[in-house]
Every structure is written in C-alpha cells, then in structure tokens.
Amino acid sequence: MLSPAVLLFVALCLVILLLQQIQQRIRRHGDAKKWGCQPPLVAPTGFLGIPGFIRMTRAAKKKHWVEFVAERYSKYGNTFQQTMLGHQAMSTIDPENIKALLATQFNDFCLGTRLREFYPVLGAGIFTLDGAGWSHSRALLRPQFTRDQVADLCLMDGHVSRLIELVPKDGSIFDIQRLFFLLTIDSATHFLFGESVGAMEDNRVLGNASVGNAQGFAEAFNLTQEYLAYRSMALSFYWMINPKEFRDATRRVHEVVDYYVHKAIEAKRHPEKKEPGRYILAEALAADNDDPKVLRDSMLNILLAGRDTTSSLLSSVFYFLARHPAIWEKLRHAIVDEFGDSQNPKADITHARLKDIPYLRYVLNEALRLLPPVPLNFRVAAKDTSLPLGGGPDGKSPIYIKNGMPVMYSIYAMHRRKDLYGPDADSFRPERWEENAKRGWEYLPFNGGPRICLGQQYALTEASYTMVKLMQRFTTVENGDPGLKGPIVDSKLTMVHGDGVKVRLY
Ligand code: HEM
Incomplete structure (x- = not known):
C-alpha cells in the first residue's frame, strides 16, 4: 500500500502534467489563430x-x-x-x-529520425545529420563538387566502355537497369575512393581477400538500403528491423569501405607515395579529419546519395526511349550531329559540348519528372x-x-499534377521543356533550399556522357517487355524499376 505522501506526490505530478497540456493547447490555439491556420482535411x-x-x-x-x-x-x-x-x-x-x-x-x-534509422549503415554524415554536423559536412564537401575533377569524363570513359562491352551484341533481350547499377557503383567508388570496386569485372577480388568479390559488395549495399527503407517506413519502431541478414550485409559494406579508408589515411601520412595529379575525394576528406569512423561515414553517405540515383535516372531514360522510338531517333540525331557515331567520331565529348545539346537535357528532365529517383521524402517539425x-x-x-x-x-x-503540367502530365513528352524550360518549386528532382543535391551537375554529366556513348554505338533500342503496362515503380530509398528495364540494343 502506497503512503499518503507518495499518493499526494503522484497526484501533484499528474496535475502539473495536465496543466502543462492545457497551457500548451491554449498557446497552440492562440498561435493557430494568429497565423490564420484552418484545420486540414x-x-x-x-x-x-x-x-x-x-x-x-x-x-x-x-x-x-x-x-x-x-x-x-x-x-x-x-x-x-x-x-x-x-x-x-x-x-x-x-x-x-x-x-x-x-x-x-x-x-x-529537420530530418527527424533519419539518423537513428540509418545509423547502423551510414553513421553520421551529410545525408543523416542536421544542425552543426550537417553544416560542417556540407561546407567541407561543397568545394569538392565544384572542382573540375567532379564528373571527370576520362574517369567515366573506362566504365562506360566496359558497360558497352557487356551489352549483348546479338540483339537478345537484357536488363539494362542491372548494368546501370553496376556502372554507377564502379564510377562512384572510382570518384570517391580513387579506385573502382570493379563490379562490372567478373569475379574480380578486391585487394583485401576477406572482403569478397565486387558484385557481392554491390549486392550487400543494395540489401542494406532495402532494410534502411523498411526502417524508415516503420517510423518510431525502426529499431525492430535489425535482422541478421541486415547486420551481415552492413558488416560486409563496412569492411570494403574500411579498406579504402585505410588507403586514404595512409596517403595522408605518406604524401611522398601519392600519385601526383590524382584527385581522390576520400583523400580530400581525410585532410579534414582522419578518424577512420568519421571517414567511413562520410564516404558511405556520399556513395548512398550518388550511386543509385544516377542509375535510376539512366534506367528510366531507357524505359521511356524503348517505348518512344521517335524520341530515340530525334535524340540520336542530335547526338550524332554533334559528336558523330562510334565509327566516325566528330568531336571530343566535353562538359561544354554535352551542355550544348538541349534535346538531351529535355529528355533527362522529362525522365526526372515522371520517375524522380527520390520519389518520396519527409521532414519533421x-x-x-x-x-x-x-x-x-x-x-x-x-x-x-x-x-x-x-x-x-x-x-x-x-510532378504528375495536371493543374501544374497540363492534361498530358502523365505522358513522356520532352518537348514540354522547350516550351517551358523554367520551372519553380513544382519541379524538384534534386530537392531545393540549403540541402539541395550536391551532386546534381555530376549526375547530369555522368548521365549525359553515358547516353552519348551508348547512342553513338547503337542505332536502335527496342522494348524487351511489351507486356508491361506501365513502369513498376519500386522505391527502396531510391526509385527502381521493380521488374528491371528489359531492352534490345543493336
Ligand atoms: C539523378 C541523380 C540524382 C538525384 C535525382 C539526386 C537527388 C537528391 C535529392 C532529392 C537529395 C535530397 C535528399 C534529402 O535531403 O532528403 C539529394 C541530396 C544529396 N545528393 Fe543527390 N541526387 C542525384 C545524384 C547525386 C550524386 C551523383 C551525388 C554525389 C556524387 C549526390 C550527392 C548528394 C548529397 C551529398 C546530398 C546531401 C545534401 C545535403 O543534405 O546537404 N547526388 N540528392
């Protein structure tokens, strides 16, 4: 039996809580009135x-x-x-x-629970932090993304050539989305780590034998993202989603990234061994802070932000072009006009020239509109x-x-609102960007405001370059999945085509 003093104390606490609730309600009611708020549906x-x-x-x-x-x-x-x-x-x-x-x-x-949900894999980095931690990461990374090295076309060339080698040349149907996901993990790790994980190289084993093959790394990374999406969906019950499969995949991803973290730290400690002229983002990050955990987190945050988004865009472009042969023809014409084809190349592919093909930009814009790589998002008050x-x-x-x-x-x-984009809002029509190239907050594939995507230029250059090289090499694309009624829009953290993007290229 509780003593009267304890009972009195509990009652007092309850009264205080109740009064605080009432006071908060009155204040909120007053603010809502002052701000002209009305109840939502x-x-x-x-x-x-x-x-x-x-x-x-x-x-x-x-x-x-x-x-x-x-x-x-x-x-x-x-x-x-x-x-x-x-x-x-x-x-x-x-x-x-x-x-x-x-x-x-x-x-x-703010980002709310994102840090807690994503912490096991991504730790604390630009994509998961708010406040001072985020400001610091952003300030550190922003200059790296304005450098010439970003979207280095020479760096990309090897990876895109490898992708072209992997395309079946006998006109058979294949899933181009799968190849784009391998392409972007190779190019993103090359840019970040200074060395690609080589996911497009069959059974290539990384320097550290315990890490396993590179495709295994790509798969482990995919799996961790799938679980991060489920944790995000579970809101405050995120902690319940932590199975062994997720923990094993996370461990694998960390082992691989730690190998590169170690290399970046070594390069900082022994600058005399560094290859002259090579720019490596991991080394730029290590110059600021060479704590291995901080470095791993930073690198994984960028890898996550940059890898799947670009492959999602490229996959969607092929999804649409395979269904709109006239648009493929028009775009190919514009590209071959500028650069020639792979047999008779006319001009070097440079950043400036890539930007000079408006129809290529319209096609990318339209794919980003209808199938934005980050389709769903949230913030917390x-x-x-x-x-x-x-x-x-x-x-x-x-x-x-x-x-x-x-x-x-x-x-x-x-992006599909008819009052914003017209009655044909659901149709793939790149020409709409010729009629109205300036869009405001109704077009947001890269987000807006202080947290706008840092890799926008990198992504558009990588996607443009890949499109040019593929269209120089292949004259025709065909839909390899004519039975599919509409895109199966699956969202892990980023948009993926649930059944792949099956095409023939020749
Ligand atoms: C088509 C490709 C891409 C799309 C559509 C895209 C879209 C986005 C979006 C929507 C965000 C905001 C996420 C949020 O705040 O909730 C974001 C953030 C970010 N993106 Fe991208 N992204 C792409 C490619 C890239 C690439 C290639 C990189 C780097 C190599 C990159 C680096 C980042 C970074 C670092 C952030 C975090 C910015 C911050 O919070 O301050 N992105 N991106």
Missing part, C-alpha cells in the same frame, strides 16, 4: 492508423508503394493529415508547402510552426504543424 487510416499502415506495407511488398501514395493524393487532395501507427502526419504535394519545408522555413524542420496551404474547406489557408510532426511529400505525385 483528415484522410481515414483506421484505428490508430494501423489498417492504413498495413495497407501501405502490403503495397510496398507488391512494389506499389509510390503509386499507393500518389493515389491517396488523387483521392484526398494536395495536402491532408493522416494517422500512422498512432502518429499524426501531414502529407503534401503543394509546391508552396514544399518550398516552406525545404527553404523559407528551413530551420523549422523541429518546433510548433505552420505551412502556407492545405487548411479550410478550399485548402487555401495555412495549416498548423505541431513540434515533432512528420511532413511527407511525394515528388512523384507532384
């Missing part, structure tokens, strides 16, 4: 959002997550609130809200705040966002 998700969450995970299992989310916007409008596993969350595809989230109210929002749209019966008033509330946004769904 609430989309049903069942008791505590559990049935809604189950429907979403089922959709994810069937590679239908991105479409499932887009369908909810078609049903409930551009901004709505919903409950997920007991948490209230806001969802929006209003460009004004996304602009507030990423730029004009940048300090009101770091304080009580508001967003400009979504409140009231017409959705035109501001909405109140409580501290801690996740705000999810789908770039995929926003």
